[in-house]
Amino acid sequence: MGEKNKLPKRVLALGATSGIAEATLRLFAESGANLFLVGRNAAKLEAVRADLMARGAASADVYTVDLNDTAQHPALLEQAVQTLGAIDLALLAHGVLGDQEAAQADYAVAEVVLYTNFLSAVSLITWLANYFEKNHAGVLAVISSVAGDRGRKSNYVYGASKGALSIFLDGVRNRIDRSGVQVLTIKPGFVATPMTSHLPKGPLFAQPAQVAKGIVRAIERRSDVVYLPPFWELIMLIICSIPERIFKKLNL
Amino acid sequence: MASTKQLPLFESWGRYPRLQAAELAPIHWSTDFPRQSVAPAQLPVGLGRSYGDVCLLENGVLLETSGLDRFLAFDPSTGILRCEAGVSLAQILDFAVPRGFFLPVTPGTKFVTVGGAIANDIHGKNHHVAGSFGCHVRQLELVRSDGSSIICSPERNADWFRATVGGCGLTGLITWAEIQMRPIVSPRIDYEGIQFHGIDELIELFKSNSGIEYTVAWIDCVSTGANFARGIYMLGDHSDVPAPLVAGGKAKLNFPVDLPAVFLNRHTMRAFNEVYFHKQFGKRVKSLVHYEPFFYPLDAVLHWNRMYGKDGLLQFQCALPWEGGKEGMIELLRAITRSGLASFLAVLKAFGDIPSPGMLSFPMPGLMLALDFPIREGVSFKLLDNLASITREHGGRLYSAKDARMTAEQFQAFYPQWQEFSRYVDPGFDSAFWQRVTGRRPIDG
Numbered sequence: 001m002g003e004k005n006k007l008p009k010r011v012l013a014l015g016a017t018s019g020i021a022e023a024t025l026r027l028f029a030e031s032g033a034n035l036f037l038v039g040r041n042a043a044k045l046e047a048v049r050a051d052l053m054a055r056g057a058a059s060a061d062v063y064t065v066d067l068n069d070t071a072q073h074p075a076l077l078e079q080a081v082q083t084l085g086a087i088d089l090a091l092l093a094h095g096v097l098g099d100q101e102a103a104q105a106d107y108a109v110a111e112v113v114l115y116t117n118f119l120s121a122v123s124l125i126t127w128l129a130n131y132f133e134k135n136h137a138g139v140l141a142v143i144s145s146v147a148g149d150r151g152r153k154s155n156y157v158y159g160a161s162k163g164a165l166s167i168f169l170d171g172v173r174n175r176i177d178r179s180g181v182q183v184l185t186i187k188p189g190f191v192a193t194p195m196t197s198h199l200p201k202g203p204l205f206a207q208p209a210q211v212a213k214g215i216v217r218a219i220e221r222r223s224d225v226v227y228l229p230p231f232w233e234l235i236m237l238i239i240c241s242i243p244e245r246i247f248k249k250l251n252l
Numbered sequence: 253m254a255s256t257k258q259l260p261l262f263e264s265w266g267r268y269p270r271l272q273a274a275e276l277a278p279i280h281w282s283t284d285f286p287r288q289s290v291a292p293a294q295l296p297v298g299l300g301r302s303y304g305d306v307c308l309l310e311n312g313v314l315l316e317t318s319g320l321d322r323f324l325a326f327d328p329s330t331g332i333l334r335c336e337a338g339v340s341l342a343q344i345l346d347f348a349v350p351r352g353f354f355l356p357v358t359p360g361t362k363f364v365t366v367g368g369a370i371a372n373d374i375h376g377k378n379h380h381v382a383g384s385f386g387c388h389v390r391q392l393e394l395v396r397s398d399g400s401s402i403i404c405s406p407e408r409n410a411d412w413f414r415a416t417v418g419g420c421g422l423t424g425l426i427t428w429a430e431i432q433m434r435p436i437v438s439p440r441i442d443y444e445g446i447q448f449h450g451i452d453e454l455i456e457l458f459k460s461n462s463g464i465e466y467t468v469a470w471i472d473c474v475s476t477g478a479n480f481a482r483g484i485y486m487l488g489d490h491s492d493v494p495a496p497l498v499a500g501g502k503a504k505l506n507f508p509v510d511l512p513a514v515f516l517n518r519h520t521m522r523a524f525n526e527v528y529f530h531k532q533f534g535k536r537v538k539s540l541v542h543y544e545p546f547f548y549p550l551d552a553v554l555h556w557n558r559m560y561g562k563d564g565l566l567q568f569q570c571a572l573p574w575e576g577g578k579e580g581m582i583e584l585l586r587a588i589t590r591s592g593l594a595s596f597l598a599v600l601k602a603f604g605d606i607p608s609p610g611m612l613s614f615p616m617p618g619l620m621l622a623l624d625f626p627i628r629e630g631v632s633f634k635l636l637d638n639l640a641s642i643t644r645e646h647g648g649r650l651y652s653a654k655d656a657r658m659t660a661e662q663f664q665a666f667y668p669q670w671q672e673f674s675r676y677v678d679p680g681f682d683s684a685f686w687q688r689v690t691g692r693r694p695i696d697g
C-alpha cells in the first residue's frame with residue numbers, strides 16, 4: 001500500500017453540491033472531518049449539509065455564493081479559515097460542461113464556460129496557494145478533466161478550460177510542492193452526475209462513489225495527477241499519441 | 253462520442269411488459285421537481301424491483317429518483333431516520349447496522365428505495381409482529397406536479413398519508429420520509445429450519461411460532477403425491493448476543509446474459525427442489541447466520557432475473573383470508589403443480605392482523621403465497637388467470653407490485669377502496685398499471 005498520509009481534517013469544498021464533491025465529502029464526513037461547504041444554491045447546500053452531518057461530520061457550515069463573482073473570493077476564503085480554524089484540504093469541484101454547439105456559435109456562451117472552469121478557479125487557487133505556501137502544509141485538490149488533455153470537436157471549449165486549468169496547476173505545483181503543499185490534479189473520465197445526466201450511459205461511465213474513493217486514495221498517497229478511474233490514463237495516452245494529421249480527421 | 257441518443261429501456265424486474273418511456277428524467281435534488289416542461293404524464297420510479305407494470309409508463313416521463321440519496325437526520329437515541337426517498341435499503345443498512353439499528357421491515361431484496369417501499373407498502377418476514385413498511389413511516393413529504401408540498405403522517409393530512417402509502421407512486425413524488433428503525437446488538441440472526449409435509453403441518457408451525465420475529469416457508473410446488481406441499485419452514489430472531497456490528501457485503505456476481513428459456517424446465521426444477529429440500533439434513537437445523545444470507549440470499553447475484561431469458565418472468569402473489577384460506581391455498585398449489593410451470597422461488601407466509609396504513613395496501617390477515625413463473629407462450633398467462641380466479645373465489649387479493657395481468661374488473665373487486673383512492677391521484681401522474689386496472693389499457697393474450 002505504501003506510506004499513507006492521515007486524512008485531512010479541516011476541509012473546504014468549493015462547489016460542494018457537485019455530484020463528485022458530494023461523494024468525496026461523504027468519505028471525509030465518515031472520518032469525522034470539519035467541513036466548510038460553498039455553493040451557489042442554498043437549498044441544495046442545505047441538503048448536502050444535513051447528509052454530511054448525519055454521516056458523522058464533526059461540523060458542517062455552508063456559504064452561498066456564485067463562484068463566478070471573483071470579487072467575493074477573499075471574503076469567502078477568510079470566512080472559511082475563521083470557521084475551520086485552518087484549512088487542511090481545499091477541494092475545487094465547481095464547473096460547467098456547457099453546450100459545445102452553442103459555444104462555437106457564440107463567444108458569450110464560451111466565455112461563461114471558460115470563466116467558470118478556468119478563471120474563477122485561478123482566482124481561488126491563487127489565494128489558496130499563497131495560504132498553503134505560507135503554512136508550509138495543506139492539500140490543494142482540483143477537479144480538472146480528461147477532456148483537457150486534447151481538444152476534440154465535440155467539446156473543445158470545455159476541454160480548453162480544463163486544459164488551461166491543468167497547465168496552471170502544473171505550474172503551481174512546481175512552485176509550492178517544495179513548501180510541503182500537495183497540489184493534486186484530478187482528471188475524471190465520464191462520471192454519472194447531474195452534469196452528464198442528459199447523456200446515454202455507456203460502460204465507460206463511473207459512479208461518483210468510485211471516483212471519490214480514488215480521490216481519497218490520491219490524497220493519501222500524495223499523488224500529483226490522478227486519472228479516475230485509472231484506466232483513463234491509458235486511454236488518454238493513446239489519444240494523445242495519435243498524430244495530429246490523423247487526429248484532425250477523426251470524429252471524436 | 254455520445255451522438256446516438258437512443259433511450260435505454262427502463263425495465264421492471266419481471267422485464268414484462270416492455271414499454272418504452274418518452275423520457276428518463278433523473279431527479280438529483282428535490283428542487284428538480286416539478287420539472288419545467290412537462291407535456292406527457294409522469295411517474296416516479298425507484299430501482300425497478302417491482303415485477304410488473306407499477307413502475308412503467310409508455311410514452312411518459314419516468315422520474316428516476318435514485319439520485320435523491322441523502323440522509324437528512326438520524327437520532328441514535330430514538331432510532332428515527334429521516335432520508336430522501338431514493339435512498340436504498342442497502343444504503344440504509346450500511347449506515348444503520350454499524351450504529352446498532354436495523355430496518356423495521358425488509359423485503360427479500362435490499363435493492364429497493366424508500367420511496368418504492370412506501371409506494372408499494374411492502375411487507376417482510378416479520379409481518380405478523382411488525383405489520384407493513386408503512387406502519388414504521390412517521391411522516392413523509394409528498395410533492396405534487398403543481399409544486400405544492402404536503403407533509404403527511406398518520407395524524408397530519410392523514411388521508412394523504414393513507415393514499416400515498418401503497419399508492420403505487422400515483423399521488424405525487426415522495427421526496428423524503430422519516431422511518432422508525434429498530435435497535436440490534438448483533439448483525440446475526442438466530443436461525444432455525446424445520447422440514448414440513450403438507451399445509452396442515454405448516455399452518456400449525458405458523459401458529460405455534462407467532463412469537464418469533466421472522467417466519468416464512470419455502471414450499472415445493474413441483475412434487476406431487478406424498479411430497480405434495482412439502483417444504484422448509486424458516487424462523488429467525490435478531491441475536492441478542494452482542495457481536496461486532498458489520499453490515500453485509502456487496503453483490504459478488506452479476507448474471508451476465510439472458511439464459512435461453514429451455515434452461516428452466518420441469519426436470520431442472522424438480523432437481524432443484526429435491527436438492528433444496530434435502531439441503532437441510534434432518535428435520536430441524538439451527539444456526540447463527542449473518543442477516544445478509546438470511547434476508548437477501550438472491551442479492552448475491554445481481555440481475556438474476558436474466559436467468560429467465562429475454563421473455564422475462566411473472567410473479568404470482570396473493571393473500572387469502574384465514575376463513576377458507578387453507579382450502580384456497582391447496583387449490584392454488586394443485587393448479588400450480590399440475591401446470592408444471594412452477595419455479596423454485598415459492599414462498600408461503602402467514603400475515604398477521606396489524607392493519608396496513610394504506611388505502612391500497614396488499615397485506616390482509618391470513619395466508620400469502622408468492623412464486624415466479626417464466627413467461628411461456630400460451631400457458632403462463634392462462635395459469636395466472638386461473639390462479640387469480642381461485643384467489644378471488646376465496647376472498648383474497650393479488651399484490652400490485654408483482655402483477656402484470658389482473659383485469660380492471662378483478663382489481664376493482666380486490667381493492668374496493670380504489671375509487672376513494674383515485675381522488676388523490678395527481679392529475680399529472682399515470683402508470684401502465686393504473687391504465688390497466690382502470691380499464692384504459694388492454695391485457696395481452
Ligand SMILES: Cc1cc2nc3c(=O)[nH]c(=O)nc-3n(C[C@H](O)[C@H](O)[C@H](O)COP(=O)(O)OP(=O)(O)OC[C@H]3O[C@@H](n4cnc5c(N)ncnc54)[C@H](O)[C@@H]3O)c2cc1C
Pocket residue numbers: 265295296297298299300301302303306307317337338358359360361363364365366367368369371372373374375376377419420421422424425426427550653
Ligand atoms: C427479489 C425480490 C424480492 C422481493 N421481496 C419482496 C417482499 O418480500 N415483500 C414485498 O413487499 N415486496 C418484495 N419485492 C418487491 C419490491 O419490494 C417492491 O416492488 C418495491 O416497491 C420495489 O422498490 P423500487 O425502489 O425498486 O421501486 P420501483 O419498482 O421502481 O417502483 C415501485 C413503485 O414505487 C413508486 N415510487 C418509487 N419511488 C417513488 C417516490 N419517490 N415517490 C412516489 N412513488 C415512488 C413507483 O411509481 C412504483 O409505483 C421483491 C422484489 C424482488 C425483486
Ligand SMILES: NC(=O)c1ccc[n+]([C@@H]2O[C@H](COP(=O)([O-])OP(=O)(O)OC[C@H]3O[C@@H](n4cnc5c(N)ncnc54)[C@H](OP(=O)(O)O)[C@@H]3O)[C@@H](O)[C@H]2O)c1
Pocket residue numbers: 015016017018019020021039040041044065066067068093094095096097116143144145146187188189190191192193194195196
Ligand atoms: N461528470 C463528469 O463526467 C466529469 C468528468 C470530468 C470532470 N468533471 C468535473 O468534475 C467537477 C464536478 O462536476 P460533477 O460531475 O460533480 O457535476 P455537477 O454535479 O453538475 O457539479 C457541478 C457543480 O458546480 C457548481 N457550479 C457551477 N457553476 C458554479 C458557480 N458559478 N458558482 C458556484 N457553483 C457552481 C454546480 O452548482 P449548481 O448545482 O448550483 O448548478 C454544481 O454543484 C466539475 O469541475 C466537472 O467539470 C466531471
